[in-house]
Amino acid sequence: MFEKKLFPGGIHPREGENGKAVNGLNPIRTLDPPPRVIIPLQMHIGAPAKAVVAPGDHVLIGQKIGEAGGFVSASVHASVSGTVHAVQDALLPNGTMAPAVIIDNDYRESWVDLHPTDHPENLSAQELQQIVREAGIVGLGGATFPTAVKLSPSGGKKIEKIVLNGAECEPFLTADHRLMLEKAADIIDGVRLMMLALDVDEALIGIEENKQDAIEIMGAAAREADGVKVVGLPVRYPQGGEKQLVYALTRRQVPNGGLPLDVGVVVCNVGTVYAIDQAIRKGRPLIERITTVGGLVNNPGNFLVRIGTPIDHLIDACGGLQSHVRQFIYGGPMMGMAIARFDIPVTKGCSGLVALGEEAMEPKESPCIKCGACREACPMKLFPSRIDAFCRHDRFEDAEKIGVMNCIECGCCSFVCPAKRSLTQSMRTAKNAIQRKRRRVATRKAQEEAAQKAREAAAQQAAEARNIGTEAAAGKEAQG
Numbered sequence: 001m002f003e004k005k006l007f008p009g010g011i012h013p014r015e016g017e018n019g020k021a022v023n024g025l026n027p028i029r030t031l032d033p034p035p036r037v038i039i040p041l042q043m044h045i046g047a048p049a050k051a052v053v054a055p056g057d058h059v060l061i062g063q064k065i066g067e068a069g070g071f072v073s074a075s076v077h078a079s080v081s082g083t084v085h086a087v088q089d090a091l092l093p094n095g096t097m098a099p100a101v102i103i104d105n106d107y108r109e110s111w112v113d114l115h116p117t118d119h120p121e122n123l124s125a126q127e128l129q130q131i132v133r134e135a136g137i138v139g140l141g142g143a144t145f146p147t148a149v150k151l152s153p154s155g156g157k158k159i160e161k162i163v164l165n166g167a168e169c170e171p172f173l174t175a176d177h178r179l180m181l182e183k184a185a186d187i188i189d190g191v192r193l194m195m196l197a198l199d200v201d202e203a204l205i206g207i208e209e210n211k212q213d214a215i216e217i218m219g220a221a222a223r224e225a226d227g228v229k230v231v232g233l234p235v236r237y238p239q240g241g242e243k244q245l246v247y248a249l250t251r252r253q254v255p256n257g258g259l260p261l262d263v264g265v266v267v268c269n270v271g272t273v274y275a276i277d278q279a280i281r282k283g284r285p286l287i288e289r290i291t292t293v294g295g296l297v298n299n300p301g302n303f304l305v306r307i308g309t310p311i312d313h314l315i316d317a318c319g320g321l322q323s324h325v326r327q328f329i330y331g332g333p334m335m336g337m338a339i340a341r342f343d344i345p346v347t348k349g350c351s352g353l354v355a356l357g358e359e360a361m362e363p364k365e366s367p368c369i370k371c372g373a374c375r376e377a378c379p380m381k382l383f384p385s386r387i388d389a390f391c392r393h394d395r396f397e398d399a400e401k402i403g404v405m406n407c408i409e410c411g412c413c414s415f416v417c418p419a420k421r422s423l424t425q426s427m428r429t430a431k432n433a434i435q436r437k438r439r440r441v442a443t444r445k446a447q448e449e450a451a452q453k454a455r456e457a458a459a460q461q462a463a464e465a466r467n468i469g470t471e472a473a474a475g476k477e478a479q480g
């Protein structure tokens with residue numbers, strides 16, 4: 001029997017609280033594609049993709065419309081067939097404008113030619129990685145890190161274990177739960193393909209114990225898969241956090257500022273592994289995902305949604321919003337972003353959309369009573385109230401010294417604070433300020449290095465010119 005493991009800190013939000021839970025027992029519904037999709041060229045960590053289509057082009061489903069812009073990047077593909085209306089800036093969930101390919105659906109549902117692989121076991125690790133790269137797969141739990149990069153560990157690092165996140169990235173979302181119930185065999189097949197691509201013998205799938213049906217179904221599917229083990233985990237947020245999951249399943253501690261790779265582990269979400277399976281077995285690029293729509297909508301549930309679908313299309317499919325909605329969250333209730341417009345598209349990282357009522361409105365802050373609850377709840381063992389105090393006086397260097405950059409923005413500290421202090425927002429502000437400063441310092445350093453090189457090159461040229469002059473004069477003297 002596998003010993004149960006847990007990580008430090010964390011919280012246990014009650015399911016169903018504030019009407020946010022979604023009934024995880026309803027089957028996934030396939031959403032009809034919208035008349036127009038807006039597909040951002042940056043839906044991932046790393047360099048944006050570069051558009052390879054132009055207005056007026058006809059595209060097919062699965063056709064590449066954006067080429068990965070570098071090693072850490074991901075290609076993007078058309079999710080409907082139709083005509084490219086425009087390649088222009090569009091509003092993203094984080095409130096910024098960024099280039100996107102806008103396609104008018106011709107409703108023919110015409111696909112590009114797909115290239116399924118019948119015997120993936122005959123492919124090399126590099127060939128499997130290349131399929132994943134071409135399919136534009138990124139972490140679907142919300143992190144959106146390009147998956148092909150995870151499958152190609154650099155620096156000679158050896159991967160020993162795969163850790164699969166079946167814990168659901170946020171409370172109240174059930175997209176991964178439903179996927180495990182409906183696609184267990186495909187997910188286990190995807191795990192085996194990952195094991196081939198990474199040449200590892202062991203994969204651990206962590207599922208929280210409030211999903212007993214998923215534990216059973218995934219366990220049954222994994223029975224014949226050598227080295228694949230399903231592990232029930234205590235229900236505690238952020239159990240799906242990368243570092244927390246690695247610790248809970250392996251007792252390996254990812255170092256501050258490091259990656260699971262540093263302790264020989266690759267972490268993937270179950271949705272991502274399903275996408276890997278579809279890409280390799282069926283040749284399908286990533287053009288759709290499962291998104292939970294919950295809270296105060298008339299008919300909540302999990303939907304299979306084409307990437308680029310405007311949110312209002314999804315809300316219509318849920319029968320609209322209830323009248324007392326006060327806030328709409330893109331993502332989950334703990335880490336998601338409040339949005340004010342519904343023409344924003346569903347991107348690759350959109351695991352959930354949650355409509356909230358009065359309880360979501362910013363509560364009135366009161367002074368810190370030094371109760372220590374935030375410190376106890378922090379899964380990264382930080383001191384949130386102290387960091388918050390530094391941030392409120394713009395003392396970001398002091399915040400950095402006590403580890404704010406290790407904050408995973410899980411929201412646990414704000415959740416437990418009786419004084420309703422906006423602690424997580426302070427962490428974000430500090431991290432952004434420190435990152436901006438680091439970028440400024442790096443730019444200045446690069447400029448100084450370039451200037452130094454230019455000075456050295458000029459000095460070198462001047463010295464060479466002097467030498468030539470001296471030699472010429474010496475030559476003349478010798479001739480004379």
Ligand code: SF4
Binds near residue numbers: 382412413427
């Ligand atoms: S948001 Fe950051 S500081 Fe707050 S509990 Fe999570 S990791 Fe700790």
Ligand code: SF4
Binds near residue numbers: 421423
């Ligand atoms: S939980 Fe809130 S009140 Fe308690 S120590 Fe932290 S910031 Fe202060």
